Amino acid sequence: MSSSFIISLLVGTLRTSIPIILAALGQVYVHKSGTLDLSVEGTMIFSCLMSFIAAALTKSLTFALIIGGVSGLCYSFIMAHLTVNLKSNQVISGTALTMLATGLSSYLYRVVFGIRSLPPIIENFKPINFGFLTKIPFIGPILFNHNFTFYFMLLLVIITWFIMDKTSYGLKIKAVGEFPRAADSKGIEVNKIRFQSILIGGLYSGFAGASMSLGYMNTYTDQMIAGRGFIAIAVVVFARWLPIRVLFAALLFGFANTLQMRLQSIGVAVPIQLLQALPYILTVVVLLGVSKYVKFPSYFTQAYSRDKK
Amino acid sequence: MNKFKNILPPILSIILAFAVGAIILLLSNFNPIESYKSLFNGAFGSAYGFSETLVKMIPILTIALGTSVAFKAQLWNIGGNGQYTLGCISTLIVCVYLPAPMWLKLVIALLLSILVGMIFGGLLGLAKAKLNANEVITTLMFDYIIALFLSFLVYGPLMDPDGHNFPQSKLIEKEVLFDKLMVGTRLHSGLFLALFLVILLFFFWKTKEGFRIKMIGANPNVAKLSGISVNLQIMLTMGISCAFAAIAGYIDVLGIHGRLQDNIAGTLGSVAIVVALLGNLNPIGIIFSAFFFSALTVGGQCMQRFMGVPYSLVTIIQALVIVFVVASKIIVEKRSKK
Numbered sequence: 001m002s003s004s005f006i007i008s009l010l011v012g013t014l015r016t017s018i019p020i021i022l023a024a025l026g027q028v029y030v031h032k033s034g035t036l037d038l039s040v041e042g043t044m045i046f047s048c049l050m051s052f053i054a055a056a057l058t059k060s061l062t063f064a065l066i067i068g069g070v071s072g073l074c075y076s077f078i079m080a081h082l083t084v085n086l087k088s089n090q091v092i093s094g095t096a097l098t099m100l101a102t103g104l105s106s107y108l109y110r111v112v113f114g115i116r117s118l119p120p121i122i123e124n125f126k127p128i129n130f131g132f133l134t135k136i137p138f139i140g141p142i143l144f145n146h147n148f149t150f151y152f153m154l155l156l157v158i159i160t161w162f163i164m165d166k167t168s169y170g171l172k173i174k175a176v177g178e179f180p181r182a183a184d185s186k187g188i189e190v191n192k193i194r195f196q197s198i199l200i201g202g203l204y205s206g207f208a209g210a211s212m213s214l215g216y217m218n219t220y221t222d223q224m225i226a227g228r229g230f231i232a233i234a235v236v237v238f239a240r241w242l243p244i245r246v247l248f249a250a251l252l253f254g255f256a257n258t259l260q261m262r263l264q265s266i267g268v269a270v271p272i273q274l275l276q277a278l279p280y281i282l283t284v285v286v287l288l289g290v291s292k293y294v295k296f297p298s299y300f301t302q303a304y305s306r307d308k309k
Numbered sequence: 310m311n312k313f314k315n316i317l318p319p320i321l322s323i324i325l326a327f328a329v330g331a332i333i334l335l336l337s338n339f340n341p342i343e344s345y346k347s348l349f350n351g352a353f354g355s356a357y358g359f360s361e362t363l364v365k366m367i368p369i370l371t372i373a374l375g376t377s378v379a380f381k382a383q384l385w386n387i388g389g390n391g392q393y394t395l396g397c398i399s400t401l402i403v404c405v406y407l408p409a410p411m412w413l414k415l416v417i418a419l420l421l422s423i424l425v426g427m428i429f430g431g432l433l434g435l436a437k438a439k440l441n442a443n444e445v446i447t448t449l450m451f452d453y454i455i456a457l458f459l460s461f462l463v464y465g466p467l468m469d470p471d472g473h474n475f476p477q478s479k480l481i482e483k484e485v486l487f488d489k490l491m492v493g494t495r496l497h498s499g500l501f502l503a504l505f506l507v508i509l510l511f512f513f514w515k516t517k518e519g520f521r522i523k524m525i526g527a528n529p530n531v532a533k534l535s536g537i538s539v540n541l542q543i544m545l546t547m548g549i550s551c552a553f554a555a556i557a558g559y560i561d562v563l564g565i566h567g568r569l570q571d572n573i574a575g576t577l578g579s580v581a582i583v584v585a586l587l588g589n590l591n592p593i594g595i596i597f598s599a600f601f602f603s604a605l606t607v608g609g610q611c612m613q614r615f616m617g618v619p620y621s622l623v624t625i626i627q628a629l630v631i632v633f634v635v636a637s638k639i640i641v642e643k644r645s646k647k
Contacts, residue, residue: 036443038445078632082632082635082636086635086636088635088636089635091385091445092385092586092631092635093632093635095385095387095445095579095582095631096583096628096631096632096635097628097632099579099583099624099627099628099631100624100625100628100629100632102621102624102628103621103622103623103624103625103627103628104621104625106619106621106624107333107337107619107621107622107624107625110619110621111337111619226453227449227450227453230446230449230450233443233446234446234450237443271461271464271465272461273457273458273460273461273464274457274458274461276457277453277454277457277458280450280451280453280454280457281450281454283446283450284442284446284447284450284451284454287436287440287442287443287446287447288436288440288442288447289440291440291441291442291443292439292440292441
């Protein structure tokens with residue numbers, strides 16, 4: 001195996017992990033506060049389109065990234081309202097919202113861009129040149145030649161770790177997921193914290209979706225997210241809800257995805273479809289392997305209300 | 310009065326969903342009245358349209374029955390697409406490659422589809438029961454895996470050698486396929502099998518086993534205390550649920566497709582979830598909601614063709630229906646803390 005193959009494999013691994021890491025980081029807050037949010041996939045699809053539209057209209061990528069985050073946050077309002085205020089079933093609400101976003105994005109895309117023979121494309125984020133850092137052999141091209149979304153993602157890993165581990169707000173989130181009644185008796189507004197956590201999760205999913213259309217690709221298609229939101233949910237369980245571990249757990253999926261693409265391009269005698277299934281198979285294997293041994297928040301998927309025992 | 314209470318929220322949800330759909334149409338410069346008229350005409354305006362509504366209803370109904378079994382037990386099997394595809398693959402392999410008389414092929418294909426569904430579901434149930442693997446994610450991931458596997462089959466080992474490299478399998482011989490019920494339409498005798506399954510499920514809920522499934526959904530702790538093996542029930546429930554979807558695949562391959570092609574399941578799985586929920590997880594309710602959503606699917610295609618309204622509007626309306634149904638708390642969360 002040549003070193004250029006290894007470098008391209010590692011660069012690809014980091015690049016393809018970005019959206020999964022972003023989405024999974026958001027789910028750290030959501031899961032820890034006691035909610036299973038299956039609308040991540042839908043939120044990503046929706047914000048992927050919104051940021052793409054913003055980029056196509058304004059040509060400003062920073063603005064488009066913000067629009068992606070904001071639209072994710074706005075979309076997750078519905079999830080938060082349904083599950084926290086109305087105490088609806090989380091699985092069904094999340095599934096329905098993913099379906100809604102799928103339909104809505106596909107509809108909006110056709111209304112905004114019409115039916116074209118060539119899909120519209122945008123100028124996406126270009127790799128940043130760090131001068132001499134980029135020139136360091138091996139490490140340079142792997143770590144210092146990514147586009148903005150990669151460094152933005154690293155920043156969010158640190159921020160998430162800081163909030164969850166070092167602030168009282170992080171402690172409150174964990175408290176409402178572990179023992180809402182006790183948290184309530186200490187004056188923590190359980191449902192408010194849960195509501196906010198879902199919104200934060202939506203913001204991160206929004207960034208994740210935006211990173212797909214603005215960084216990973218330069219266009220939008222209906223099947224672009226392709227289950228990454230659900231993979232992110234598996235990743236966050238695998239990482240035991242620890243932000244730093246999310247980074248490494250997601251790399252495993254990025255690696256599976258990149259490996260299958262590289263193997264395809266060098267023409268291995270394995271059918272393409274079976275290679276493409278690799279990330280999904282990995283997700284199942286990981287879930288089967290770790291779900292029994294990780295400790296889910298005690299009140300995971302349980303709605304909280306004061307007058308219920 | 311009680312019956313009325315049950316039926317009111319779904320109807321209101323549908324009306325609300327269409328109202329929001331109308332607003333979306335208005336905002337995107339379509340005439341909602343004309344669009345909905347075209348949708349209605351597509352589904353009911355002609356004998357052919359109506360027959361198509363029935364044709365599309367068959368798999369939606371069958372998968373939704375399976376979905377309802379799992380949901381009753383609070384197991385969230387949302388991978389109807391994958392399980393349907395498994396049924397399609399099993400049926401095609403038996404009907405094309407097994408040297409047997411025609412009637413035997415039909416029987417073996419049906420049994421194999423059920424078996425594959427049961428084993429697949431049973432294993433997912435085992436993963437849930439013993440390894441705590443979230444069934445939502447596993448069933449969904451298998452949707453992707455099975456779709457890719459199907460794609461591998463129709464581009465590879467099962468590709469029709471005389472098919473000019475189209476990604477599709479050989480056709481099943483005409484004699485094996487289900488009979489058409491009306492000349493000039495695609496309506497086939499598989500409809501009776503689907504309706505038979507409705508009756509079967511209706512009576513299944515009155516059996517001991519049906520009661521056990523409902524019980525692990527309502528309260529797993531009480532179920533355990535009363536001597537029910539919860540793990541075994543989870544496996545059985547998932548098995549039965551997946552078997553229904555696999556039978557839907559069996560019916561569709563023999564009724565309309567006649568062969569395998571890439572992406573054979575389309576969006577049936579997600580429609581089935583909506584249908585099961587809107588039918589209040591009740592076999593009779595599911596017939597009505599399956600008919601309604603099938604009409605929406607057929608009409609939606611017509612609306613796209615004649616009015617230029619993107620078909621995704623139908624997906625939006627479907628999703629909104631569930632959002633409104635869950636918001637009106639039809640699905641009461643009963644599962645107590647473990």
